[in-house]
Amino acid sequence: MDLFGSSSDEEDETTASTPITPTxxxxNGVMQFHTGTEQALLVYVTQQTKAGDSPEQILKIIDTFCEERHWMMHIGSLKVEILRDALLKRMATFTIPTPPTLIMLELGTYCGYSAIQLCSLLRTHHPTQxxxxxxxxxxxxxxRVARSIIDLAGFSDNVKVFVTxxxxxxxxxxxxxxxxxTTQFIDLLFIDHDKDSYLSDLQLIIKNSHLNSSSVVIADNVIMGRIDDYLEFVRExxxxxxxxxxETHIFESTVEYCTQDIAQFGEEALQDGVEVSVFR
Structure with missing residues (x-):
């Protein structure tokens, strides 16, 4: 994928398989929420992680939990190419002889999946950055769950989670x-929190002059969440x-971890997308 035409109740233990079996x-399927799911995820990840596991392996463990135990609202593996290409888009304008620290802001930590994904992508494609x-x-x-999983992935020195x-x-x-x-310090903004606050929080960040020129803004779930006011604003x-x-573009996908649910709900009902915008 090339962006912009450029460069909770858990039961029986199961193991991951490809293709995904309906276990x-x-x-616990798509859009079902139960108390304790996040803590159950942490227990599962802690039990399944072995010494020396890479961030990518930990992400796969989370994916397995969500596919086989309980659906969760992480960005998921299907959208990783969108994140990767958006990050590379930003890095193409960021590279200078002595690169400063790249600053990313995420609205909505949840359990740390997208934070690990962004850090892993950056370390893979720009290891000295x-x-x-x-x-x-x-x-x-x-x-608390996110900090623990981020620590397991080896990014506790790179990620700071604030509760607010x-x-x-x-x-x-x-x-x-x-x-x-200066007030301008955000190089990449990832929005994946309260769907009613996407637009107002983006406008707040813009009003406070926190976005650097050429900052990339990534907004998940804009189709599933029907976040029309946000889309109208960035597109206008x-x-x-x-x-x-x-510029701004939509990249269509499906709701995360929904493979088993398509037969019941239909693919159209599970459509989703990520809006990727470049600040002037």
């Missing part, structure tokens, strides 16, 4: 921690000669 209980990922999460319990109910407060804490020379700005965004 997940129906009551220094980077930090700040992640804002509303749930203290989810943040307000993105503006979180940005204040990040600024205190980072002590940037991209269509203006001097708009806030240089």
């Amino acid at each position: 997940r209980p129906p009551e 220094p980077f930090l990922l700040y992640s804002l999460e509303i749930s203290q319990q989810n943040a 109910h307000d993105v503006e407060d979180g940005l204040v804490e990040i600024t205190k921690d980072l002590k940037p020379e 700005e991209a269509n203006k000669p001097d708009g806030l965004f240089l």
Whole structure:
């Protein structure tokens, strides 16, 4: 995939297989949420992880849990190419003789899957690039799970998770921690939190001048979540000669971990997409 035409109740233990066999209980299927799922994921990942496992292996363990035990709302493996190409798009404009630290901001940590995925992609494709990922999460319990899994993946020195109910407060804490020379410090923004807050939080970040020129903004679940106001905003700005965004594109996919549910709901009902935009 080439972006922009350029460069909770868990039961029997099962093992991953390819193709995926329909072993997940129906009551734990797509868009089903149960108390304790996140903690059960942490227990599962901890039990399944072996010394020396790579971040990619840990992500596969999470995928197996979600495919065979309980559906969860991670970005999932199907969209990894979208993340990769968006990250490479940003890095194509970021490279300088002595690269500074690349700063990524994630809205919605959940259990740390996307944070690990972004860090792993960056380390794979730009192994000498220094980077930090700040992640804002509303749930203290989810943040604890995320920190533990991120630590297992070996990225605890690169990822800082802040618990906050307000993105503006979180940005204040990040600024205190980072002590940037200017207000513009975000090189990549990944949005995957409260679907009703995508637009307002993006506009807040823009208003506070936190996005660097050529920053890439990635918004997950924009089709499934029917986040029409967000899509209208970024697309209108991209269509203006001097708009806030240089370009924006939708990359269609399906809801994560839904292979077993397509027969029941139909593929159309499980359509999803990621909007990737480049700030001017």
